[in-house]
Amino acid sequence: xxxxxxxxxxxxxxxxxxxxxxxxxxxxxxxxxxxxxxxxxxxxxxxxxxxxxxxxxxxxxxxxxxxxxxxxxxxx
Amino acid sequence: xxxxxxxxxxxxxxxxxxxxxxxxxxxxxxxxxxxxxxxxxxxxxxxxxxxxxxxxxxxxxxxxxxxxxxxxxxxxxxxxxxxxxxxxxxxxxxxxxxxxxxxxxxxxxxxxxxxxxxxxxxxxxxxxxxxxxxxxxxxxxxxxxxxxxxxxxxxxxxxxxxxxxxxxxxxxxxxxxxxxxxxxxxxxxxxxxxxxxxxxxxxxxxxxxxxxxxxxxxxxxxxxxxxxxxxxxxxxxxxxxxxxxxxxxxxxxxxxxxxxxxxxxxxxxxxxxxxxxxxxxxxxxxxxxxxxxxxxxxxxxxxxxxxxxxxxxxxxxxxxxxxxxxxxxxxxxxxxxxxxxxxxxxxxxxxxxxxxxxxxxxxxxxxxxxxxxxxxxxxxxxxxxxxxxxxxxxxxxxxxxxxxxxxxxxxxxxxxxxxxxxxxxxxxxxxxxxxxxxxxxxxxxxxxxxxxxxxxxxxxxxxxxxxxxxxxxxxxxxxxxxxxxxxxxxxxxxxxxxxxxxxxxxxxxxxxxxxxxxxxxxxxxxxxxxxxxxxxxxxxxxxxxxxxxxxxxxxxxxxxxxxxxxxxxxxxxxxxxxxxxxxxxxxxxxxxxxxxxxxxxxxxxxxxxxxxxxxxxxxxxxxxxxxxxxxxxxxxxxxxxxxxxxx
Numbered sequence: 001x002x003x004x005x006x007x008x009x010x011x012x013x014x015x016x017x018x019x020x021x022x023x024x025x026x027x028x029x030x031x032x033x034x035x036x037x038x039x040x041x042x043x044x045x046x047x048x049x050x051x052x053x054x055x056x057x058x059x060x061x062x063x064x065x066x067x068x069x070x071x072x073x074x075x076x
Numbered sequence: 077x078x079x080x081x082x083x084x085x086x087x088x089x090x091x092x093x094x095x096x097x098x099x100x101x102x103x104x105x106x107x108x109x110x111x112x113x114x115x116x117x118x119x120x121x122x123x124x125x126x127x128x129x130x131x132x133x134x135x136x137x138x139x140x141x142x143x144x145x146x147x148x149x150x151x152x153x154x155x156x157x158x159x160x161x162x163x164x165x166x167x168x169x170x171x172x173x174x175x176x177x178x179x180x181x182x183x184x185x186x187x188x189x190x191x192x193x194x195x196x197x198x199x200x201x202x203x204x205x206x207x208x209x210x211x212x213x214x215x216x217x218x219x220x221x222x223x224x225x226x227x228x229x230x231x232x233x234x235x236x237x238x239x240x241x242x243x244x245x246x247x248x249x250x251x252x253x254x255x256x257x258x259x260x261x262x263x264x265x266x267x268x269x270x271x272x273x274x275x276x277x278x279x280x281x282x283x284x285x286x287x288x289x290x291x292x293x294x295x296x297x298x299x300x301x302x303x304x305x306x307x308x309x310x311x312x313x314x315x316x317x318x319x320x321x322x323x324x325x326x327x328x329x330x331x332x333x334x335x336x337x338x339x340x341x342x343x344x345x346x347x348x349x350x351x352x353x354x355x356x357x358x359x360x361x362x363x364x365x366x367x368x369x370x371x372x373x374x375x376x377x378x379x380x381x382x383x384x385x386x387x388x389x390x391x392x393x394x395x396x397x398x399x400x401x402x403x404x405x406x407x408x409x410x411x412x413x414x415x416x417x418x419x420x421x422x423x424x425x426x427x428x429x430x431x432x433x434x435x436x437x438x439x440x441x442x443x444x445x446x447x448x449x450x451x452x453x454x455x456x457x458x459x460x461x462x463x464x465x466x467x468x469x470x471x472x473x474x475x476x477x478x479x480x481x482x483x484x485x486x487x488x489x490x491x492x493x494x495x496x497x498x499x500x501x502x503x504x505x506x507x508x509x510x511x512x513x514x515x516x517x518x519x520x521x522x523x524x525x526x527x528x529x530x531x532x533x534x535x536x537x538x539x540x541x542x543x544x545x546x547x548x549x550x551x552x553x554x555x556x557x558x559x560x561x562x563x564x565x566x567x568x569x570x571x572x573x574x575x576x577x578x579x580x581x582x583x584x585x586x587x588x589x590x591x592x593x594x595x596x597x598x599x600x601x602x603x604x605x606x607x608x609x610x611x612x613x614x615x616x617x618x619x620x621x622x623x624x625x626x627x628x629x630x631x632x633x634x635x636x637x638x639x640x641x642x643x644x645x646x647x648x649x650x651x652x653x654x655x656x657x658x659x660x661x662x663x664x665x666x667x668x669x670x671x672x673x674x675x676x677x678x679x680x681x682x683x684x685x686x687x688x689x690x691x692x693x694x695x696x697x698x699x700x701x702x703x704x705x706x707x708x709x710x711x712x713x714x715x716x717x718x719x720x721x722x723x
Contacts, residue, residue: 024316025139025498029565031322032134034169038330047358049461049474049564056165056197056341058570060356060461062473062563 004050004069007043013071015039022068030069033059040074078154079126080119080232083146084161085173086132087569089189091115092219093161094129097229113142113492114149121229128153131495135173135325137277137318141495141503147272147279150180154263157183157235159228164188164216165197167337171210172322172329175242178210181265183235185213187228192218193570199341206336211239220575244324248274251309258305260287260297274306275318352454352571356461365462368455372446373524373535380442381525389434401425417606428602431651432595439521440590441583447485447517448582452574456481457566464564469547471554473564476506483514485586487677490514491684501559507689508553511677511697512704513546518594518647522654523669530662537721541670545708593680594645601641601648614640624706629671630713631664632656638668645678663716671709676701 001016017037018027034054035041042053050066052059061069082090094100098117115129130149131142138144150158160177162170167188174186188203207214213231217224243249255273256266272280288297306317313320354360402419409415419426450456456478464474475497483490487510494503494510515523527535554561608614614637618625621636629635634656642649653660653668660668676698677685685694 024319026563026565028137028316028318028322029134029139031319031326032139033567034166034172034326036323036326038327044353045357048356048361049464051356051461051568055168056193056570057163057169058568060464060474060564060566060568062464062565064563065565 001070001072004043004052004066004071005046005063007071007073009043009045011043012074013041013043014074015041016070016072019068019070022065026065026068030065033057035059035069041071078156079116079128080157080159081128081130081149081153081155082159082161083130083150083177084132085134085163085166085169087567088132088161088163088170089217089219090132090161091129093159093187093189093217093225093228094127096219096222096225098127114145119229125156133173134169135322136176136272137275138279140498144279145495147277148283150264151262151269151279151283155182157185157232159185159187159232161187161189161219164191164194165199165341167201168326168329168333171206171332172325174210174212175240175325175328176268176271178212178238178240179242179265179271180268181237182263184238185215185228185231185235186210187215187217187219187224189217189219191216191223192221194341197341198339200338201333202336202338206332209332209336212236220578242325242328244321247309247312248321248324251305254305255302258298258302259284260291262287271321273302274309275321276316348453348571348573352458352568355455355458355571356568361458361462365459368450372443372450373528375446376439376442376521377524377528377535380439381521382528384438384442385435385525388438389430393430393434398426398430413610416610417603420606422602422605422609424599424602424606427605428599429595431602431648431655432591432598435522435651435654436518436594436598436647437587437591439525440518441587443517443521444485444583444586444590445579448579448586449574451582452572452578454569454571457568458571460564460566461568466547468561469554470505470509470550471557471561472502472505472550473562475564475566476502479506479510480514483510483516484520485517486590487511487514487516488680488684491681491688494688498562499559501557502562504689504693505550505553505557507685507693508697509546509550511681511685512549512701513542513674515542515673516647516678516681518590518645519650519673522647522650523673526650526654526665526669530665534662534666537716538666538669538673541708541712542673545674545704549704594647597645597679598648601645605637605641608640628706628710628713629667630717631668632659634659635664635668639672639675642672642675646672646675647678649675661722663713663721666716666721667709667713670712671705674701674705674708676705 007013015035015037039054044051044053050061082094084090094115094117097119099120100117116126119125119127128149130146133143133146136147138147158177158180160174178184203214203216213235215224215228215231217228252267252270255270259266259269262269269280284297284299288299291297310317355364405415405419416423418424459477459481460474463477467474467476478496479490479493482493490510491507494506497503497506523538527538605614617640618633618636622633625631625636625639626633635653638649638652641652649672650669653665653672682694685697
C-alpha cells in the first residue's frame, strides 16, 4: 500500500485508504466522487497535477491530496 | 403550488432537460457549476406546474453555497415529484445519490441521461433491474438529442414514492429512529432529514434552527438534544459521520451496479478526447492555450472588430444610415436642442445606437460564438489544471479560473458564479480580481479591435500588463485575506465536439440579454453626456481632468469623456476611446485601454458585488480600484515613452 504519487501514470490501482494528512473536507469530497477503499482507478498523469479516472469520470487532484490517497496495484 | 424538482450531480444535463420540458432556455455548459441559482419554469404541456432546475450536488451534505441552494429547495419546497438526473456512464455515483433521495418520501423518477455516451463506450446495463432494485421508475434519456424526454414526462405524471430502504449500521439506525421522533414535520421524510443532520449538512441545520424559532412554545424542537445525540453517535466511529454514511451508500451502490451491469465498457479514445488529454499536458497544454488565444484574437479582434465593424460602422451607418437620419431630423425636427439630442455628437442615435449596433454588436456576436464553442467543448475546465500553479501563488486553486473565464463573457454573471468556490475567502479574492482586471466580452472585443489596429505587440503588452496586475494584486490579496488555501480537487468533463445548435442557442440568448441591457444603458449614457455637455459640465470636467488625463496619462483631453462614460459601463468607455480612432496614437490608445480595463466594474457588476459581498466590501473595492487604474495608466504611459513605443 503506497501513496498514489508513487505509481507511474498508466497504472491500474485500487484505493486502500486515506492518509491522516487529508482533512475531513478533502476525504468527504473524494468519497463524494466515489473514491473510497475498494474503488478501482486508472492513473493518468502526475503533471501538472495528478489526474485519474474513476468509473468514466476524470479527476484532477493537487499533489497534497494525491499524496494522501493510499493505493495498491490492481490484480489482473 | 406544488413543484417538480430536477436534482442531480453537476454537469449531468439537468439544464438541458429543464429546457426540453419547459421550453425555457437556461445556460447550458460543459463544466460543473453552470447553474448556481434555482431556475423555475412552467412545464410546457402542463402550464400550471412549475419545474425547478437546481444547482448540481455531488452528494449530500452540501459542500458549497450553490449545493446548499439545492438542499434548501429539498427542505423547503412542497415537491410533487423529484426527478434525479444522473450521468448514466458514471452509474455508481448516480446510484449512490439515488439511494439517499429515494428515502425522501417524495414520488421520484430517475432519468439516466447521456445514454449516447454509454453506447459510445460500449457499456450495457439492465435499466429494468435497476428500477426494481431502487423501487422507482428509471428512464434512459439523451437530453441533447431529445431522446426519452416524452417517456420522462409521462413517468413524472405517474411517479410514486420509491419502495426502498437502505439498512445502515445498527448504531446509525437506532440514532436515526431516535432523531425522527424529535424532528418537526416536514415535506421530506424524517429519516432523510435525520441522515442529513447526522452528516452535518449546513442547510439542514439552518432549516432546523428556523423551525425551532417558528415553533417555539408549541412543539419544542430541542436543538441541543439533537446535537448531543449526534455527538454520541460520532463517538462510536473514528471517521466523520458524513464519511461513514457516504461509504454505506457507496458500498450499496457498488453492489447494485454489479448486479445490473452487463458490460462496463471502455474509456473513449476518440481524437477529441485525445485533444482533451493534450490540453492538460504539462508541455503541450501551453501551445494549445496560445493557439486558442490567437484563434479568438483573430476571430473577434480582426474579423469581428475589423471586418464586420468596418462594414457596419463605416459603410452602413456613417455612409448611409446616419446621413439619411441626420437629414430627416434637421428637416422635420424644429428645435435645435432636440436635433442635437438625436443626432449631435452625443446624440441618442449618433452615439447611443451607433455604438450599440455598429460597434458593439459585431464584436460581442463574434466573441459569444468563440466563447460558446470553447465552453461547449469542455476546454475551460481544463484550464483549471494548467493554471493551478499560478493560482496557488494567489492563495487560490485552479478552480478560480472558471469564474474568471466566465467574467470574460460577463463580469456580473461571473460574480454570481463565485458561489461554486468552497470558501468565503476564495469568493472574496476572486470577486475582487473580477472587478479589477477581468474585461467583459464587449469591452474585450473593443479592446481587441483597437489593439488589432496597433499590432500584435500592443495586444501582448496589454495582456501582459493586465495579467501582471491581476497576479500582483491577487498575490497581495492572498496574503492579506485571512483563511486557509484549499488544494485543487476538480472533475474534468469529457471533451466533446461543440454542438452547433447549442452554440447558436447560447449566442442568441446572450445577445438578446446583452442588447436588452446595453441599448437602454447606451441611450441613457448618451442622453447623460448630452445633458452634461449642454449645462457646461462636460467642458468643465474635460478642463478639470486635464492634469490627470492629459498630464498624468498623456491622453488627449477628449478622452476624459470616454473615462466618464466608463463609469456607466466599461465597454461604453472603451467604445468612446475606439470612436476617437486615429486621433489617438498607439501609445495613447494602449494607455487608455489599460486604464479602462482596470477601471471600476459596470453598474450591474457593482450591484452584484453588493448583493454577494455587501455594501462595505463593494465600497472598499471601488476605493482601491479607481486610484489603482489611474496609477497603472500613468506608470504605463511613462514606461512606453521610455522604451519609445510607437505601435
